[in-house]
Amino acid sequence: MNQELEKLKKQATEAIQKAASTATLTELDVRYLGRKGELTNMLRTLKDLPENERKKAGQALNAAKNELEQAFAHKRATLEKTALEASLKQEFFDITLPGTLRGHAIGTVHVLSQLQEEAERIFSQMGFMIVDGPEIESEYYNFESLNIPADHPARDMQDTFFIKQKRDASHGRLVLRTHTSPNQVRALEKYGAPIRMIVPGRVFRNEATDARHEHTFNQIEGMLIDKDISIATLKGIMKEFLSRLFGKEVEVRFRPGYFPFVEPGLELDFSCLLCESKGCRVCKNTGWVEFMGSGMTHENVLRASGVDPKIYQGWAFGFGLERLAMMRYGINDIRLFNGGDLRFIKQF
Ligand code: PHE
Numbered sequence: 095m096n097q098e099l100e101k102l103k104k105q106a107t108e109a110i111q112k113a114a115s116t117a118t119l120t121e122l123d124v125r126y127l128g129r130k131g132e133l134t135n136m137l138r139t140l141k142d143l144p145e146n147e148r149k150k151a152g153q154a155l156n157a158a159k160n161e162l163e164q165a166f167a168h169k170r171a172t173l174e175k176t177a178l179e180a181s182l183k184q185e186f187f188d189i190t191l192p193g194t195l196r197g198h199a200i201g202t203v204h205v206l207s208q209l210q211e212e213a214e215r216i217f218s219q220m221g222f223m224i225v226d227g228p229e230i231e232s233e234y235y236n237f238e239s240l241n242i243p244a245d246h247p248a249r250d251m252q253d254t255f256f257i258k259q260k261r262d263a264s265h266g267r268l269v270l271r272t273h274t275s276p277n278q279v280r281a282l283e284k285y286g287a288p289i290r291m292i293v294p295g296r297v298f299r300n301e302a303t304d305a306r307h308e309h310t311f312n313q314i315e316g317m318l319i320d321k322d323i324s325i326a327t328l329k330g331i332m333k334e335f336l337s338r339l340f341g342k343e344v345e346v347r348f349r350p351g352y353f354p355f356v357e358p359g360l361e362l363d364f365s366c367l368l369c370e371s372k373g374c375r376v377c378k379n380t381g382w383v384e385f386m387g388s389g390m391t392h393e394n395v396l397r398a399s400g401v402d403p404k405i406y407q408g409w410a411f412g413f414g415l416e417r418l419a420m421m422r423y424g425i426n427d428i429r430l431f432n433g434g435d436l437r438f439i440k441q442f
Contacts (some may be wrong), residue, residue, distance in 0.1 A: 095156065096151075096309050097152060099136065099155065099158055100160075101164070102126070102132055102133060102136070102158070103158050103161065106122070106126045106132075106133075106162055106165075107161075107162070107165055107386065109122050110122060110162070110165045110166060110169050111165075111169070113169060114133055114173075114362040116170060116173050116174065116429075119166060119169060119173065120335065121129040122166075122168055126162060127159065127162060127163065127166075127312075128179075129205075132344060133136070133155070133158065133162065136155055137152075137155050137159075137210050138236070140152055140155070148289065151312060152436075155192070155379055156176060157169075160167070162411050164347070167207075167350035177188065180278055181386065184213055186298035190287040192364055195360045202439070202440065202441075204431075204437075204442065205417065205423070205431070205441075206312055206419060206431055207414050208442060209415055209418060209419050209422070210294050210312070210314070210340060210415060212293070213294070213314055213335070213415075214292070214294065215317070216311050216335055216338045216339060217292045217335065219338075220279070220290075220331060220334065220335070221290050222290045222291055222292050222316070222318075223289075223290065223291045223292075224243075224291070224292055224293075224294070224393065225270075225277055225280075225281050225291045225292070225353075226293065226295065227274065227276060227277035227280055227293055229270060229271055229295065229296055229297075229298075230257060230268055230269070230270060230271070230273070230435070231269055231270070231276050232262065232265035232266055232267075232268060233249075233265065233266030233267050233268075233269060234264065234265040234266050234268070235265070235269050235271075235276035235279055236254075236269050236273075236275075236276050236282060237249060237266075237274070238266070238398075238431070239279040239395065239398040239399070240276065240278070240279065240353070240354065240395060240398075241354040241355045241392050241394040241395055241398075242354045243354070244303070253272065253299055253300055253301065254269050254270070254272055254299070254300055255269060255271070255298050255300050255309075256268070256269055256297075256323060257269065258304060258425050259343055268430070270297075271295075271297055271298065272297060272298065272299055272370055273313060273315070273412055274293045274294070274295050274297060274313045274315035274412060275278045275296050275315055275355060275388055275412060277293040277295075278315065278355070278391070278395060278397055278399070278410055279280065279395065279399045280304050281293070281317065282319065282396070282399030282400065282401055283400060285401055286400070287319045287320065287396075287401045287405075287406040288319055288320035288400070288406065289317065289318070289319050289320075290317075290318045290320075291317055292314055292315060292317075293314070293315040293316075294313070294314045294315075294415070295312065295313065295315075296310060296311070296312055297310075297311060297312070297313050298383075303429060304424065304427075305427045305429070306428055307428065308416070308428050308429060308431075310432070311414055311415070311428070312414065312415035312416060312418050313412050313413065313414055313415065314412070314413055314415060315410065315411070315412045316411045316412070317391070317408065317409070317410040318331070318396075318408045318409060319391065319396070319406050319408035320406065320408055320411075321405065321406060321407075323407055323408040323409065323430070325348070325390065325409065327390060327409070328360075328409045328411065329348070329364065330348060332364075332388075333345070333346050333347050333363060340367055340422070342367070344364050344365055344367070345364065345365035346363065346365075347364075347372075347382065348360045348361065348362055348363075349361045349362075349363065349364070351387055351388075352388070353387050353389060354392070355389075355391070355394075355395050355410070356389025356390055356391060356392055356409070356410060357389065357390060357392045357393050358389055358390060359387070359388075359389040360387075360388045360389045361382060361384065361385075361386070361387060361388075362385050362386050362387075362388050362411070363380060363382040363384055363385055364382070364383055364385050364420070365383075366380075366381050366382060366383050367421075368421075368424070369381070371382050376424075378422065383421055385413055385417070385418075386412060386413030387411065387413075388409060388410065388411035388412070389409060390407065391407065391408050391409060391410050399410065416428050419431070423442075
């Protein structure tokens with residue numbers, strides 16, 4: 095028994111030493127210490143020994159078992175360490191680098207939203223409330239209530255997106271609003287006069303896109319209705335708004351313009367900031383940049399909104415947010431705003 099045990103121990107120890115992989119080590123483990131392993135078998139024969147030898151033999155076998163278990167554990171650790179070192183040599187990485195070095199990419203507010211927020215802030219400071227309205231409008235609010243007759247070219251299929259739905263007897267068909275102006279009537283109906291408000295929002299036109307035209311763009315509508323309101327108030331408010339927005343003194347001028355819901359109708363230009371009105375490509379050498387449509391609110395619009403034109407009068411305006419952003423940042427293609435190109439978006 096003793097000799098047999100010594101032989102087994104020597105054999106197993108040598109095999110463990112030579113093992114080159116953890117897989118071989120596992121095989122050896124099964125072979126010697128497994129349920130049907132060689133050492134296990136010897137332990138089973140203990141009961142056949144005479145009483146006086148049994149104790150000593152038992153101690154020797156258990157000692158051998160412990161020794162082999164330790165040898166296995168030691169060898170396994172050595173093999174694993176070697177494997178790790180080898181892989182570290184192949185693929186180097188700096189374990190001292192902080193885990194959050196690359197951080198998380200936090201988005202930014204879109205340039206148009208930034209501009210809208212700035213405009214909202216300035217108009218709020220001047221006592222205007224900020225109103226919202228539906229993007230899907232009725233023909234009544236988008237046209238009729240604004241004094242735009244049924245035969246007006248803007249109602250043509252070319253310019254307006256119509257929604258496939260039956261005509262309502264009093265409000266007509268549904269359209270994607272072509273401007274934010276329907277909210278002049280909606281706001282007057284809801285809040286009555288006097289009122290000072292702006293309505294920022296998306297508008298839609300059924301037209302071909304190019305560098306200066308988009309089917310979807312943003313406007314800011316403005317309206318002030320009160321007693322004794324004149325074009326002078328409009329001029330003062332717009333000069334103040336643009337000067338605060340650009341952070342320097344801006345001049346404005348009016349030209350005649352036509353919109354069915356204002357009378358008189360006016361186009362407002364502001365002095366070119368890029369060339370200080372000396373003349374450049376942006377202002378087409380005129381020193382002025384076309385900015386918005388405006389005018390004194392038409393009596394028919396006031397009446398449609400339930401406001402008495404004998405007591406109240408005022409004005410309205412509407413400008414495009416994209417136009418303003420293009421002027422401010424020198425952007426030459428309106429399609430960039432919603433084009434999804436991150437190289438453009440991330441600049442703001
Ligand atoms: N709604 C007009 C447009 O989209 C702009 C406008 C608004 C003109 C208010 C006059 C008064 O072109």
